[in-house]
Amino acid sequence: MEWLDELWRRLLFPFRKRQFDRDLEEEMRFHLEMKAADLGAAAGPGAAAARRKFGNVALWLEDSRQAWGWAGAEAWAADVKYALRVLGKNPGFTAVAVLTMALGIGASTAVFSVVNAVLLRPLPFRQPDRLMMVWENWQKRGGDDRTVVSHRNFADWKAASRSFEHMTVFTGDGVRWWVGSEPVMIRGAQVSGGFFQELGVQPFLGRGFLPDEERAGAPRVTVLSYGLWQRLGGDRHVVGRSVKFDREVVTVVGVMPRGFAFPSDAELWFPFVPNESRREEHELRVIARLRAGVTVAQAQGEMQTIAARLQREHPQENQGIGANVVPLLEQTVGERRRALLVLLGAVGCVLLIAAANVANLLLVRVTGRRRELALRLALGAGRWRIARCLLTESVLLALAAGALGVAAAYWLVRAFVALDPIQLPRIHEVALDGGVLLCAVATSIATGLLFGLAPALRASRPGLANWLKEGPGAAGAGEFGGNRARSWLAASQIALAVMLLIGAGLLLRSFVARVSVPLGFRPEGVIAADLPNYVNRNIGDLLSRLRALPGVQAAGAATAFPLDAAQSSCGGCLEVEGRPKAQGEAGGTGYMVATPGYFPAAGMSLERGRFFTTSDGKDAPMVAVINQALARRDFPDRDPIGRRVRWGTPGWATVVGVAANVKGFGVPGDPMPTIYFAHGQASWGNGVEVLVRTSVPPLSLAGAVRKEMRAWNKRMIIGKFDTLDNLLAESVVVPRFYMLLVAGFALLALVVSAVGVYGTVNYSVARRTHEIGIRMALGAERGDVLAMVLGQGLRLAAVGVALGVAGAWVSTQVLETLLFGVRPTDGLAFACGTGVLALAVLAACYLPALRATRVDPLVALRHE
Amino acid sequence: MLILKTLAQLGPMHGYGIAQHIQLTSEEVLQVEEGSLYPALQRMLIKGWVAAEWGQSDNHRRARYYRLTAPGRKQLSVEISEFEKVMRAITRVIQPA
Numbered sequence: 018m019e020w021l022d023e024l025w026r027r028l029l030f031p032f033r034k035r036q037f038d039r040d041l042e043e044e045m046r047f048h049l050e051m052k053a054a055d056l057g058a059a060a061g062p063g064a065a066a067a068r069r070k071f072g073n074v075a076l077w078l079e080d081s082r083q084a085w086g087w088a089g090a091e092a093w094a095a096d097v098k099y100a101l102r103v104l105g106k107n108p109g110f111t112a113v114a115v116l117t118m119a120l121g122i123g124a125s126t127a128v129f130s131v132v133n134a135v136l137l138r139p140l141p142f143r144q145p146d147r148l149m150m151v152w153e154n155w156q157k158r159g160g161d162d163r164t165v166v167s168h169r170n171f172a173d174w175k176a177a178s179r180s181f182e183h184m185t186v187f188t189g190d191g192v193r194w195w196v197g198s199e200p201v202m203i204r205g206a207q208v209s210g211g212f213f214q215e216l217g218v219q220p221f222l223g224r225g226f227l228p229d230e231e232r233a234g235a236p237r238v239t240v241l242s243y244g245l246w247q248r249l250g251g252d253r254h255v256v257g258r259s260v261k262f263d264r265e266v267v268t269v270v271g272v273m274p275r276g277f278a279f280p281s282d283a284e285l286w287f288p289f290v291p292n293e294s295r296r297e298e299h300e301l302r303v304i305a306r307l308r309a310g311v312t313v314a315q316a317q318g319e320m321q322t323i324a325a326r327l328q329r330e331h332p333q334e335n336q337g338i339g340a341n342v343v344p345l346l347e348q349t350v351g352e353r354r355r356a357l358l359v360l361l362g363a364v365g366c367v368l369l370i371a372a373a374n375v376a377n378l379l380l381v382r383v384t385g386r387r388r389e390l391a392l393r394l395a396l397g398a399g400r401w402r403i404a405r406c407l408l409t410e411s412v413l414l415a416l417a418a419g420a421l422g423v424a425a426a427y428w429l430v431r432a433f434v435a436l437d438p439i440q441l442p443r444i445h446e447v448a449l450d451g452g453v454l455l456c457a458v459a460t461s462i463a464t465g466l467l468f469g470l471a472p473a474l475r476a477s478r479p480g481l482a483n484w485l486k487e488g489p490g491a492a493g494a495g496e497f498g499g500n501r502a503r504s505w506l507a508a509s510q511i512a513l514a515v516m517l518l519i520g521a522g523l524l525l526r527s528f529v530a531r532v533s534v535p536l537g538f539r540p541e542g543v544i545a546a547d548l549p550n551y552v553n554r555n556i557g558d559l560l561s562r563l564r565a566l567p568g569v570q571a572a573g574a575a576t577a578f579p580l581d582a583a584q585s586s587c588g589g590c591l592e593v594e595g596r597p598k599a600q601g602e603a604g605g606t607g608y609m610v611a612t613p614g615y616f617p618a619a620g621m622s623l624e625r626g627r628f629f630t631t632s633d634g635k636d637a638p639m640v641a642v643i644n645q646a647l648a649r650r651d652f653p654d655r656d657p658i659g660r661r662v663r664w665g666t667p668g669w670a671t672v673v674g675v676a677a678n679v680k681g682f683g684v685p686g687d688p689m690p691t692i693y694f695a696h697g698q699a700s701w702g703n704g705v706e707v708l709v710r711t712s713v714p715p716l717s718l719a720g721a722v723r724k725e726m727r728a729w730n731k732r733m734i735i736g737k738f739d740t741l742d743n744l745l746a747e748s749v750v751v752p753r754f755y756m757l758l759v760a761g762f763a764l765l766a767l768v769v770s771a772v773g774v775y776g777t778v779n780y781s782v783a784r785r786t787h788e789i790g791i792r793m794a795l796g797a798e799r800g801d802v803l804a805m806v807l808g809q810g811l812r813l814a815a816v817g818v819a820l821g822v823a824g825a826w827v828s829t830q831v832l833e834t835l836l837f838g839v840r841p842t843d844g845l846a847f848a849c850g851t852g853v854l855a856l857a858v859l860a861a862c863y864l865p866a867l868r869a870t871r872v873d874p875l876v877a878l879r880h881e
Numbered sequence: 882m883l884i885l886k887t888l889a890q891l892g893p894m895h896g897y898g899i900a901q902h903i904q905l906t907s908e909e910v911l912q913v914e915e916g917s918l919y920p921a922l923q924r925m926l927i928k929g930w931v932a933a934e935w936g937q938s939d940n941h942r943r944a945r946y947y948r949l950t951a952p953g954r955k956q957l958s959v960e961i962s963e964f965e966k967v968m969r970a971i972t973r974v975i976q977p978a
Contacts, residue, residue: 043943044896045896051897052897055901077919080917
């Protein structure tokens with residue numbers, strides 16, 4: 018109960034404070050007067066002696082008050098009030114400091130909220146860290162290969178493994194849906210029994226699938242996502258009703274809760290109906306829940322043993338096939354992890370630079386306020402109290418900046434989620450939630466303390482009282498300590514900025530290298546459309562209709578766009594007449610089928626021989642075109658034209674042409690050796706990718722092309738439909754985004770640190786006006802003064818650049834996997850980064866240096 | 882402890898009197914800033930070891946008199962015995978063997 022009394026007392030104290038102070042003061046006055054009377058005359062020396070003996074009246078008053086009331090809180094309140102007043106009196110300084118920090122805090126909060134949602138927050142399933150994806154591992158493709166699983170293998174895995182509580186499969190599926198007269202695909206997934214239970218998510222309405230529904234021939238049932246349910250009307254009694262998708266009628270048995278999306282693009286789920294598939298048909302994804310106490314490594318070990326046994330039992334089908342257990346989070350986030358962490362690092366640098374800048378500003382100010390501070394020290398303020406006062410100011414600044422920054426981050430994040438420029442996984446979970454806010458506040462306070470620390474330490478240093486004695490102009494050598502602190506701050510800003518500039522330079526070089534690979538085809542002026550596989554049989558019909566459109570130069574189709582690698586490939590399928598079949602990865606060859614119009618439509622160039630013609634039809638002798646990479650590999654010393662090859666068929670095809678290599682951005686060296694077979698002579702296999710080369714701007718023909726396609730086939734779903742240029746740009750949108758972002762951060766860092774250097778040098782020139790005046794009076798030339806000031810800036814730059822280059826040397830290693838065609842220690846990037854920074858520093862020093870040369874010695878000396 | 886003891890010896894006394902008494906009886910060995918007496922007195926007031934009321938001083942001026950309360954007396958005896966314990970210990974240590 019004692020603390021209650023205390024609380025009561027402290028709460029009441031403010032109301033009694035007046036009386037208390039009056040009493041205490043009277044009491045002390047009484048004491049002093051008695052003492053003085055005892056010591057001698059009431060006025061004069063007696064009173065002074067009494068005072069000396071008594072000590073600091075104000076301090077004792079304060080001390081007594083503290084025993085009663087909220088002295089701590091009151092002092093804080095006073096500090097805050099005082100700090101607000103000081104900040105309000107210097108709106109320019111306050112605005113600059115708050116804006117600088119808001120920039121840093123806003124940018125880092127925005128990046129952190131993305132990192133938090135994508136990398137840190139657990140997936141929205143029950144015990145998500147126990148969920149694993151299990152893949153086949155095709156050893157010839159490397160240790161981390163993740164290949165879809167055949168149903169036979171899955172069944173054997175499931176029967177044999179002990180590491181998992183559950184193991185289920187899913188595979189993509191979809192239904193046709195009409196938006197007006199345009200058919201679109203609603204993506205979904207087929208899932209095997211216990212899928213929803215395994216993820217630990219219950220349907221929001223209805224139920225999951227029953228074992229009975231997983232038989233062949235069972236009536237078709239579905240579970241809807243929340244979003245699709247809403248689009249279908251959001252009827253709460255939907256369960257048990259049937260829904261018609263195009264020609265398909267399915268019965269709804271359940272609706273999943275809002276936000277459930279797994280696999281990420283699925284909007285509805287069907288039961289997976291196993292069929293008697295062959296072991297070679299790899300088409301399933303496997304998700305499994307680890308048993309309690311089993312580690313990922315243990316599970317991996319067990320799966321590898323099982324896979325090895327299956328290899329022995331099925332040497333034909335399972336040769337070289339292991340298993341790969343991958344935690345679901347890792348699978349979901351994938352290679353974005355490193356890029357996001359790099360961004361976080363970059364934005365952290367920006368934050369530190371901003372903090373250093375504000376620390377510098379505060380240091381300058383504290384030097385300007387030293388007389389005031391000294392006065393307060395002399396009046397009995399404790400050093401801790403002074404330091405606390407300054408820290409309060411800087412934390413207030415940081416909190417204001419934090420509020421502004423969080424507001425900015427809120428809009429940034431909303432825009433980012435809405436645009437989703439890089440198709441980030443889990444993008445819809447990105448939000449400024451409590452955790453992020455907490456983090457932003459913590460960052461604000463931490464940076465506030467960080468950048469307030471230097472000035473606070475400095476102000477509370479003993480010997481400050483000397484400041485009181487100094488005149489306003491008597492500065493110079495005594496200020497060395499302060500200058501040094503500021504110089505170090507400026508140098509570390511420069512170092513961080515150099516690191517960012519070098520990183521941005523590397524990403525820029527890498528991007529340029531990525532997009533300047535020779536493509537081998539001409540993407541400009543081409544419309545590209547992705548059509549479903551089943552239209553391939555009479556695609557010639559559509560192509561001639563397209564060719565009849567005015568403005569169309571050429572139209573063709575193939576199994577892949579020229580910027581993508583062949584969509585199917587095989588090691589050991591290609592056979593060259595008169596030579597044993599090459600086996601394994603070394604013989605890996607891409608398989609394409611193309612119509613005659615494909616080559617001119619893509620703008621591919623011919624190295625030797627000819628492309629296909631309309632006479633290479635169904636009944637003509639089989640022909641093939643190979644790319645240069647294949648010619649180099651399989652016919653290194655002989656002309657391939659006229660040689661005969663085959664791909665699992667009884668008859669041979671004659672090579673009639675060698676096409677130039679084509680590849681998309683970011684493919685180093687030669688593309689995959691690839692063979693093209695003529696449409697009508699080989700089985701198609703993949704989607705139908707149509708190219709239409711136009712003699713007019715392609716977008717002006719896009720409507721007509723699309724209309725023609727629609728007129729030809731009302732029901733087919735047109736996937737991608739864009740210019741080839743845009744598809745190419747899309748393929749590098751992710752590296753471009755990272756490059757632009759890091760470059761933006763680097764630019765920000767450059768500007769902020771240049772301002773920091775400017776401030777430091779400018780201030781030092783202002784303080785040294787007197788000294789410069791003397792130098793000039795003694796005969797120093799303007800050039801000498803200029804050199805002196807620039808030299809000071811360059812010394813800063815030299816230290817900063819040295820530190821920054823060393824830091825970059827170490828830290829750019831993490832960029833390695835993000836870089837294309839550039840080593841992380843690329844000399845040009847390092848040289849440019851430091852060069853740009855040196856220029857910025859010179860520019861920042863030039864103005865103050867110029868001002869220094871204009872110092873009039875007479876004025877400077879009279880300034881005293 | 883010194884303040885409590887002074888009050889125990891003198892009965893109700895004002896701050897100045899307490900300070901004078903301590904100084905005189907300790908033969909000016911204990912020199913502290915006299916002002917520090919007041920925060921200490923306030924803390925004792927809170928703890929209830931002393932009570933205060935305004936009264937007339939010897940030279941007819943208003944002064945705040947402090948007097949020892951029962952808890953204060955108890956506290957004094959506790960502190961004295963603590964102190965003696967420490968003193969005894971120190972004496973034993975510094976006594977030549």
